[in-house]
Amino acid sequence: MSYTPLPPVPEEFKVLSMMHNIGAITIDRSLTPEELAMWTGIEIGIVRDCLQRLKELGYVEHTAINGVEKFHVTKIGIMKVLTLYS
């Protein structure tokens, strides 16, 4: 039986991982999509798509503060990220 080589880490997972490493793990440290794009060097459209999927999966949460949308990693999002490093 043959197996495919290891797949690359999914793009949204890279965004989740970077959000975590930057420290966006609580509401007070949540970041806008623009800030995330700046930090990670990933194009803003891709960041938005990834955030949407991560939100659907429950790995990030979204808050609107004074009309500005910000995102942070949830507890299960943190646990998901850490599997990459252990």
Next chain:
Amino acid sequence: MISWEYPPRIVGGIARHCEGLAKALVKQGCEVHIFTLDFPGAPEYEESDGIRIYRTRSEVGHPNFLSWVLLFNHFIEKRLAAVSKRVNFDVLHVHDWLTAPCSIATKLFVGKPLVFTAHSTENGRSGLHIPDSFTIDGLEWWSTFEANKVIVTSNSMKHEVCGHFNIPWEKVDIIPNAIDPSKYQVGVDRWAVRGRYGIQPHEKLVLCVGRLVPQKGIEYFLHSVPILARRRPEAKFIIVGDGWYRDHLEWVANTTGERWRIGFTGFVSDNDLIALTKSADVMVVPSIYEPFGIVALEGMAAGVPIVASQIGGLTEFIEHDRTGVLVYPRNPESIAWGIEYVLSNPDHARWLAQNAFETVQKSFSWEAIAKKTCRIYEEVAGMQQVKKE
């Protein structure tokens, strides 16, 4: 004790290991201080079961993983420095490489011995294919070099660590993992639990628990599903856990032609995990790299028959056909054979589970592990004393 994970921040087995060990050390009369990373909702400082826990927030982050690691080490080191002004530590004990930089620095400025527990190695986890892996491998070597004593959880890990890092055999001691068997002595409505996961009374529940990462070998377990389904059509498969590899594993599950038999639960609570484990007909541990394999020990404590890869630490506490069934790693046919062997021989399976349960009770208590760890602390503290004199 210094660790990047400690409950409620649970990644793999290290958090549970540190918690179990710390509680048992307190019972042995040790004063235990835990330094770890923060977690949303957990206090920066607390005393729990006699353990003093310092959770440190990394004030600065960085998207790059290794940069982030060095940054959080810096902040934990600051906390260690502050606390060490008023607490006279006798021994520092670090778990895995992630908090090694701050632990080594602390060892040097407080002048106390360092014990390093190597729970796994980068070389074993993922091989040395990318620059980050070589850096991690170097940090692991540095940790074994700086430590006065290295602890590993199995004989196979001792061979791996001594061979790969070229450190003296006598510098490394084996202290296995342990669990608290009393956690599994709870009443569970087995049929209700199975019903919640869509298992009908006539069906068999095959359970696999672990982080969804390549080294857990879940891909091979999934490839065993169609083989087993032909022989045991009443089998259903539940995979508990989550991880970066999940999308790929779900894709593999879709290719088996038996997707309807396979459930992915994601992360579940401790209570749900115990209930599910106690309700399973067989637990499979299909790892392709496993320094110890605490999940198998948990299954044994829950009284469920174990089918595990004949690899690493698993072979040191699972005796084939006496306390479990060992199968070839990376071999779906062999995994299917092991599961079928258990499901087809219920009386024998009960005997295996009973033997396994007794083994856990006898040899893997936290009390025994804490006593062995205390002896190492005394040994390294003694070495330090001799050096000073």
